[in-house]
Amino acid sequence: MSDSEKARGPAASDDAGAHRGRRSFLKAGLGTVIAAGAATGILAPLRHLRARTGLDTLLQDHYTRLDAESLALILRRIEEETARDYGVKVTVRDPKPGDGVVFGHALNLSLCNGSRKCVSACVKENNQSRDPEIQYIRVLEMAQGSFNLEESNHHYDDERVPQEGKFYFPVQCQQCEKPPCTKVCPVTATWLEPDGITVVDYDWCIGCRYCMAACPYEARRFNWSWPVLSKYDINPDMGYLSNRIRPRGVVEKCHFCLHRTREGKFPACMEACPTGARIYGNLLDPESEISLILRTKRVYVLKEEAGTIPRFFYYTDA
Numbered sequence: 001m002s003d004s005e006k007a008r009g010p011a012a013s014d015d016a017g018a019h020r021g022r023r024s025f026l027k028a029g030l031g032t033v034i035a036a037g038a039a040t041g042i043l044a045p046l047r048h049l050r051a052r053t054g055l056d057t058l059l060q061d062h063y064t065r066l067d068a069e070s071l072a073l074i075l076r077r078i079e080e081e082t083a084r085d086y087g088v089k090v091t092v093r094d095p096k097p098g099d100g101v102v103f104g105h106a107l108n109l110s111l112c113n114g115s116r117k118c119v120s121a122c123v124k125e126n127n128q129s130r131d132p133e134i135q136y137i138r139v140l141e142m143a144q145g146s147f148n149l150e151e152s153n154h155h156y157d158d159e160r161v162p163q164e165g166k167f168y169f170p171v172q173c174q175q176c177e178k179p180p181c182t183k184v185c186p187v188t189a190t191w192l193e194p195d196g197i198t199v200v201d202y203d204w205c206i207g208c209r210y211c212m213a214a215c216p217y218e219a220r221r222f223n224w225s226w227p228v229l230s231k232y233d234i235n236p237d238m239g240y241l242s243n244r245i246r247p248r249g250v251v252e253k254c255h256f257c258l259h260r261t262r263e264g265k266f267p268a269c270m271e272a273c274p275t276g277a278r279i280y281g282n283l284l285d286p287e288s289e290i291s292l293i294l295r296t297k298r299v300y301v302l303k304e305e306a307g308t309i310p311r312f313f314y315y316t317d318a
Contacts, residue, residue: 071094075092075093075240078092078240079091082238086229088236089236090236090244092239092240093237094239095262097193097195097197101282101284102283102284103197104175104283106290106315107170107279107314108277108317109169109314109315111276112168113161114139114161115158117273118273120272121268125235125243126235126243126268127235129227129229132225136253137171139154140170141166142166143165171217171218171219172254172269173217173253174302175196175311176198176308177192177196177310177311181211181214182211184214186206186208190251199258207249207250216303219254220251220252221253222252223246223247224248227246229245241258242257243255256280257269266280279293283311290313293313297315300313300315
């Protein structure tokens with residue numbers, strides 16, 4: 001470990017290890033590694049990795065090691081690539097976590113009517129591919145009095161909701177305090193931010209999908225193809241770690257709309273909910289609405305036995 005890495009502490013050392021690991025991967029030769037992995041299919045997506053991006057993207061430094069000047073250049077490059085590929089002018093920013101903030105999300109199952117308005121708003125806000133449409137939120141329909149995720153219906157008719165005898169259970173990234181997805185990433189392309197949001201650096205992800213296998217909530221999505229988006233569908237207000245257009249061959253997920261929430265706005269899913277079932281806020285603020293819910297309601301988390309300690313909570317009015 002270098003003296004500078006020692007001075008920055010263990011986190012910097014871990015970042016340096018990830019940096020070297022990814023560079024070693026690249027130096028080994030993408031063609032050689034892909035050929036070796038093709039038999040098992042584990043690295044098959046890498047055959048198409050970064051087909052439309054340059055060497056500067058592949059060789060850029062880890063996000064946590066970028067200085068302000070380097071990051072500014074990367075943001076401008078992404079803006080230029082988006083204008084070139086989609087014919088629309090966008091702004092890509094990098095809002096940082098705030099001090100004294102850990103975000104949480106609560107959902108009132110008594111109010112959720114299964115309309116999937118949250119899903120549509122999320123797709124629109126986060127520049128998700130329309131063909132095939134990538135969705136971060138799954139709304140599951142289940143019979144009242146039961147709770148079996150395996151027998152739930154994800155393909156119900158949302159034009160005829162709510163159905164009698166049914167209730168609706170949205171599932172997305174749970175923004176875990178102990179996320180298993182980050183532990184298995186071989187190049188530290190995904191990590192937990194100080195404000196409780198688990199993020200992905202799409203320029204650093206190698207597409208191995210280990211994080212998808214590790215997630216107990218099936219909350220991550222893989223980009224099998226370049227996103228299909230009309231210039232008229234694109235949300236031009238983008239964040240580097242959130243809703244910028246993702247390349248082919250990377251994993252993406254819900255990030256609590258951090259380009260909005262870190263600037264005092266609500267997530268798109270919450271704003272679009274027609275029944276007010278979603279509550280979002282700072283878990284460290286005792287006066288926040290979500291803190292009040294945690295104190296006064298009987299809340300529970302999904303798959304508590306997994307030990308991930310989600311920051312996504314469910315409750316009812318009963």
